Each structure stands twice: as C-alpha cells, then as structure tokens.
Amino acid sequence: MFFDIGVKDIIDVLLVAFLLYYTYKLMKASGSINVFTGILIFILIWLVVSQVLEMKLLGSIFDKLVSVGVVALIILFQDEIRRFLLTLGSHQHASALIRFFTGNKKESMQHDEIMPVVMACISMGKQKVGALIVIEHNFPLDDVVRTGEVINADINQRLIENIFFKNSPLHDGAMVISKGRIKAAGCILPVSHNLDIPKELGLRHRAAMGISQESDAMAIIVSEETGSISVAHKGQFYLRLNAEELESLLTKEN
Numbered sequence: 443m444f445f446d447i448g449v450k451d452i453i454d455v456l457l458v459a460f461l462l463y464y465t466y467k468l469m470k471a472s473g474s475i476n477v478f479t480g481i482l483i484f485i486l487i488w489l490v491v492s493q494v495l496e497m498k499l500l501g502s503i504f505d506k507l508v509s510v511g512v513v514a515l516i517i518l519f520q521d522e523i524r525r526f527l528l529t530l531g532s533h534q535h536a537s538a539l540i541r542f543f544t545g546n547k548k549e550s551m552q553h554d555e556i557m558p559v560v561m562a563c564i565s566m567g568k569q570k571v572g573a574l575i576v577i578e579h580n581f582p583l584d585d586v587v588r589t590g591e592v593i594n595a596d597i598n599q600r601l602i603e604n605i606f607f608k609n610s611p612l613h614d615g616a617m618v619i620s621k622g623r624i625k626a627a628g629c630i631l632p633v634s635h636n637l638d639i640p641k642e643l644g645l646r647h648r649a650a651m652g653i654s655q656e657s658d659a660m661a662i663i664v665s666e667e668t669g670s671i672s673v674a675h676k677g678q679f680y681l682r683l684n685a686e687e688l689e690s691l692l693t694k695e696n
C-alpha cells in the first residue's frame with residue numbers, strides 16, 4: 443500500500459505538531475500537564491475505537507463525548523486559551539501591526555525610568571525589604587490597578603523604597619508601573635497554582651508568576667527572607683539576579 447503524501451500534508455502534520463507542542467508548553471507552565479496527558483490518551487483510545495476497530499456503539503458514545511468535550515475544555519482552560527491568544531497578540535510583529543492600525547505609539551520604559559527601579563530593588567534587597575513590582579507591557583492591567591491605591595507618580599527610587607518600607611500602609615501587595623509611571627500600589631495579583639514552583643518560594647513569588655502567566659507583564663520580586671531579586675516573565679522565573687542582569691532583562695523585554 444502506497445501513501446500519497448504531498449507538501450500540504452507535511453505542512454499539515456508540522457502545524458499539528460507545533461500546536462500540540464505549544465499546548466504542552468502552556469499546560470506545563472500552568473501545572474496542568476496531567477490533564478494534557480489525559481486528553482492525549484482519550485484521543486488515542488477514541489481513534490482506535492472508532493477509526494481502527496470501527497466499534498459502532500462505543501465509537502458513537504466517544505463521538506458525543508468529544509463534541510461536548512470541546513466546550514468543556516474551553517471552559518476548563520479559559521485562562522490558558524486567553525494566554526495563548528495574548529502571546530499571539532503580544533508577539534513583536536503582531537503588536538507592531540496593531541500599533542500601525544490603531545496609531546498608538548510604543549510606550550516602552552526609558553533608561554532613566556528603568557534605573558530607579560533597578561536601584562530601588564538593589565537597595566531593598568540589601569535591607570531585606572520585600573517588594574513586588576509589576577511592569578505593564580501591551581496587556582492592560584486596569585483590573586489589577588483597581589484592587590490597589592492609585593498613585594500616578596513619576597518613577598522615583600526613594601518613592602518605591604518608601605512604599606515598600608515595612609511600616610508603610612501600601613507595602614503589602616504589588617506596585618504597578620505603567621507607561622513610565624508608578625500607577626498604583628497595594629494591588630492584588632492572581633496567584634499561580636503551578637505545582638512546579640519550588641516550595642521555598644512563597645506567595646509573593648506565586649503572585650508574580652500568576653501575573654506573568656495571565657499577561658505579558660514582567661514582575662520583579664525582592665525577597666524579604668533572602669533579599670534576592672527575581673523576575674517572573676511569560677511564565678518563567680529568572681532567579682537571584684544582580685543589578686546588571688535585572689537592568690538588561692528590563693531593557694531587553696521592555
């Protein structure tokens with residue numbers, strides 16, 4: 443038996459492989475890798491039952507389950523699907539295209555706005571003052587800002603340190619920096635339920651990971667326990683950074 447395979451089929455297979463790999467990556471990042479494996483096993487059994495063995499009764503039950511299952515998966519994985527679309531939309535070329543059509547200019551942070559943030563984090567790290575700073579990118583963080591107190595001030599090292607100072611009323615929660623300004627402080631972030639996050643990283647780190655999974659923002663964490671500085675971005679941690687590494691991450695990903 444000969445297979446008639448054309449270029450279109452190869453592209454088709456490659457696209458499916460890419461889609462599966464991307465789904466795997468997203469689910470791994472959100473800690474739902476077991477669900478991914480479960481879905482793959484179910485699809486495999488469904489294909490064997492209805493396509494290979496052609497079992498009519500069991501096949502029709504599986505067919506029904508698959509059609510309902512798609513809706514169930516959309517409900518179950520709305521966060522992951524949202525993040526997938528967000529990643530797609532916030533891709534460099536896609537955002538450039540959106541900016542071209544909407545006429546919006548890219549409002550990235552300038553070096554003189556990045557440095558006060560870096561210096562404040564280094565200083566807070568030395569004094570073991572805990573901090574959580576979220577830098578908005580393309581995805582608007584208005585919902586997060588609403589959970590805290592609006593500040594709307596220029597970025598300033600002393601102001602940042604002051605806000606996170608232990609006795610300050612706004613030291614609890616996250617600061618949001620947007621369009622080169624300190625937009626709000628004391629904000630509540632979504633907490634990541636990823637089981638792969640090391641146990642020694644507590645709620646501050648989980649909250650940073652949560653916002654990095656649900657948006658394209660970058661979250662800087664200064665640990666109160668160790669004084670170390672870390673960044674969560676696109677569902678990934680960059681741990682124990684020094685000043686140069688933090689500055690280069692903020693400059694590169696901004």
Ligand SMILES: Nc1ncnc2c1ncn2[C@@H]1O[C@H](COP(=O)(O)OP(=O)(O)OP(=O)(O)O)[C@@H](O)[C@H]1O
Nearest residue numbers: 572614615616630631644645646647649665666667
């Ligand atoms: N969902 C959240 N949104 C914003 N901030 C949060 C959230 N959860 C916790 N935090 C902040 O983290 C602090 C608690 O940090 P916790 O000690 O659990 O974290 P950690 O990751 O171990 O960091 P550290 O190394 O500083 O102890 C809280 O006081 C609060 O300021």
